[in-house]
Amino acid sequence: MDNQYLQELISEARQRDGGLILNLDNKPAVVVLTIDKYNALVGGLPAEESVSKAAAPQVEQISPASPAATQGKKILVTGGAGYIGSHVARKLLASGHQVAVLDNLSTGKRENVPSGAVFYEGDLADMNFVRDVFASNQFEAVMHLAASIEVEESVRQPERYLENNAINTSKLLSVMHEFGVKKIVFSSTCALYDPAGGRPLSEESPVSPGNPYGHSKFVAEKIIEYHSKYSGVAAIVFRYFNACGCDFDGLIKPTHASHLIPNILEVANGDKAQIQVNGNDYATPDGTCVRDFVHVLDIAQAHELGLKFLSQSAGFEVFNIGTGRGYSVLEMINATAEVLNRMIPMEIGVRRAGDADLLIADPRKAKTLLGFEPTHSNLQTIIETAWKQFKQN
Ligand SMILES: NC(=O)c1ccc[n+]([C@@H]2O[C@H](COP(=O)([O-])OP(=O)(O)OC[C@H]3O[C@@H](n4cnc5c(N)ncnc54)[C@H](O)[C@@H]3O)[C@@H](O)[C@H]2O)c1
DSSP: OOHHHHHHHHHHHHHHTSEEEEEOTTOSOEEEEEHHHHHHHHTSSOOGGGHHHHHGGGOEEEOTTOHHHHTTOEEEEETTTSHHHHHHHHHHHHTTOEEEEEEOOSSOOGGGSOTTSEEEEOOTTOHHHHHHHHHTOOEEEEEEOOOOOOHHHHHHOHHHHIIIIIIHHHHHHHHHHHTTOOEEEEEEEGGGBOTTSOSSBOTTSOBOOSSHHHHHHHHHHHHHHHHHHHHOOEEEEEEEOEEEOOOTTOOSOOOOTTSHHHHHHHHHTTSSSOEEEEOSOSSSTTSSOEEOEEEHHHHHHHHHHHHHHHHHOOSEEEEEESOSOOEEHHHHHHHHHHHHTOOOOEEEEOOOTTOOSEEOBOOHHIIIIIOOOOSSOSHHHHHHHHHHHHHHO
C-alpha cells in the first residue's frame, strides 16, 4: 500500500473518529486500523513521514465476516418503509445489524419502519438530503429498494420511472462514492427478462424489458455495474420474481393494492363482488398469467445472505430470487379459496398493458453461491400470512 494512500485513509479515519476497513491490495483479507490502536502502538498521532513505516506491522488481521470489521456501522435500507424494504430492515435488525431507513413515504408507511431502525424521511432525488444521511452515519452497505414499481403506471409515465428508478440510483451511487461506501444490494426485477427467453429464466437469459418499469430497473443495474467496474463497488443485483406474503405477525402495512393476492383477498373478505382476471388468452396451460411467487421472508433472508457474500467477494453479481415453480392466476385464486374455505367469484377481463405470459425463475445460482433456499414460499404460508396482514390492516 503506498504511503500517500495510507495518509489519506488515516486522515479520513481521524475525521470519522473511528476505524477503517481496508482491502489489502487484491487479497481477500481485510484489516482494521483504529486510530486508538495506532496511537497506543506508536505513542501519539503519527508524523506524516513515519506513517508507512509504522502502520504496516501494526494492523490487525481479522476474518472478513468478523463482527469487529463492521462494529458501529449501519446498513442503509432505502425504501425501508415499503413492503419488501420493511421486511428486509426487520430481518437485518433481528440478525444484530444496526439499520437506518431512508424513505420518502410516497407509497411506504411510517409505521412499517421497525422501531429499532433510525428513520430519515426524504427523497433520493435530493442529493443534499442523501449526503446529510451519509454524513450522520457510517454505513457498511446499502440495500437499495426505493423505487416506483407499478408496471401499468410505468407505461403511462415512462419519464417518471426513468427518473426515480435509474437517475436516483445514479445519485445514490455518487453519494456512496463520496463517502467511501462500497457495498450495495440492489432490488431488481424479473420484469426485465424477455419472457420468451427461456423457461425457467436464468440470469443469462436474454433481457428485453416489456415495459418502462423493467427497462428503468435494467438501466439502474447497468449504472451499478459501471460503479462496480470503475469504482470498486461490490454489488449484488437481486432480480426478484413475485414477492408475496407477510411476516407472521401480519403487522406490515400493504403498499400496493394492485398486486394479485391483495386483490383476491378483497374478494374473499366480501369487500368486492369478484376478482377481475386480466386476460385468459396467454400462452400458458390455463390461459392466465403464470408467476413465480416468492415469500417476502425468503427475500429478506436473501438480503442477509447477500450481505455475507459481499463481505467475502467483490465485483458484480446478478441473482434470481424465486422458487423455480410457477402458479397461474387461476391456480392462486383456487388455492386461496381452498386455504380460506371461501367462495372467490371471478370475472375474465381484458389483458393489462405490459404483462408477460409466464415468468419463472431458475434459482440455482442463488442456491449455489449464496445458499439461498426458500422456506416460506409454499401457497399455504403465502396465503395465510397475506390474509393475516389483510385482516389486521
Ligand atoms: N413487489 C414485488 O413483487 C417486486 C418484484 C420485483 C422487484 N421489486 C422491487 O423491490 C423493491 C421494493 O418493492 P416493494 O414491493 O416493497 O414496493 P414499495 O412501493 O412497497 O416500496 C418502495 C419504497 O420506496 C419508497 N420510495 C420510492 N421512491 C422513493 C424515493 N425517490 N426516495 C425515497 N423513497 C422512495 C416508497 O415510499 C416505498 O416505501 C423495488 O425496488 C421493486 O422494484 C418488487
